[in-house]
Amino acid sequence: MSKLAEEVAALMREVAALEIMPRFRALKDGEVEEKSKGDYVTIADREAELWLTPRLEALVAGSHVLGEEAVAADPSRLRLIESDAPVWTVDPVDGTSNFIAGRETFGVMVALVRSGVTEQAWIYLPVSGDLAVAGRGGGAWWHSGGGTARLDAGHGPDDLREIVGAFNTRFMPDEWRERVESLVGCVGREANDLCSAVDYTAVARGLKDIVTYHRMMPWDHVPGSLIVREAGGVVRDMASGADYAPRKLAGPHLVARDEHSWHLVADVARRR
Template sequence: MMSALVDEVADLMREVAAREILPRFRLLTDGDIEEKSKGDYVTIADRDAELWLSPRLEALLPGSMVLGEEAAAADPKKLSLAQSDAPFWTVDPIDGTGNFVAGRETFGVMIALVNKGRVRSAWIYFPLSGDLAVAEEGAGAFWHSGDTVQRLFAGRSANDVSRISGAFNVRFMAEEWRDRVELFADTVPRKSTYLCSAWDYVSLARGAHDLVTYNRMMPWDHAPGSLILREAGGVLRSLDAGADYMPATLAAPHLAARDEEGWQRFAAAIRNAV
């Protein structure tokens, strides 16, 4: 049974998408777009959506704070929240901003509630379709599409390497891990390039992908998907230390997989790649 909080946050996501995001899709002007760093975009829709969401989320849980991607970009000291035991919300107002800027449909809105260092609740919303993935710790993960609600089960990863599907994000990896991941990726014939964590994690949780790799582990990018994947039976764990993902970890080579057996098999193949 999902709590009332799940519906309240979902309603906020739908409203902010209708107010700040969808009216700007494929209508951005040059003045609406900035580059925070090479290839890392922010738009007026990102900023206005985060500004609209933040006080409303904090009001849902008195004493909580918001760790938003754009606020942290403006003031990196805000990332210290990820190291605390205090309750906080992670907000990625538009995950896949580069896709949004390019007019591609692969973007989403992501929110998670973290308390005492653990992800307790998670939401990934796709404004164009209205589809929503939600999870609460210990209560399962669910996919809402139209009037249909289905429990998410990631299922088992493919055993035949020719049937494996994955995404390989290596941009921020140290050379040692990047080389190993790229060597393994060369053996995987079915690769995706969503460039959007929201799409990656939901694809895993719905059983459409077998694995995804990451290294830059900002909480707004990974806290929501980590819980949805875990509650669907999947795994997100570091390749070097073998530790399950925690929001306090900001950078380390990570592997996400549909199931434990698949994680172990893919991790071994990556670690042994030469």
């Protein structure tokens, strides 16, 4: 890893140890709030983002953090993604509902964007200690149990009936939700961990073939999209066929481990 990649990875491990894991399966009364219907935040989310923000900004001159919880408090901060200055996207606890329920499928996600282009990305899974890191044009890497391996998403099955995927349709307009949900019974297996950090890394590792999304908040999708692409995968809008970019805030997007898998699913969805 580069020096910057190592420094960010160290911060993610430290914030997990200080602010996140001590609260896992130990949340107290008053430490969970509902920001909007079905959208929860915990003290771990807020404290982890507050801890990370000044430390990330100190690593790159002139940079700013675009964090999920800061935007929840001040939606105007979302305009930072339009800036040409360096921007850190931060999801302090991705999979908050899983975290609240005591499930292990949650993660910390960080990416560095300049002028609308993702340069580097990190996804850390605190329970296992696994870390995915990617640099634009430099590949994606999986750090697990003291070992490091280059991520290769590989090739998906030739038959739609053998596809393994996650279908997130909650925010899709009716037309696309119906199209995508109609695919669920056509694929081999639905496997949704309700956590972008887990789903993106699963695609990059070849453990899942596809994932669908519509609401594309930068902190949820910028890190994983670079990691998947650098592992050989595809992240693309099913309606327009355009590649995902950090300033794109809505889908319907399809994440796939390779071109073939993307077309196998997207082409069927578009014909329905």
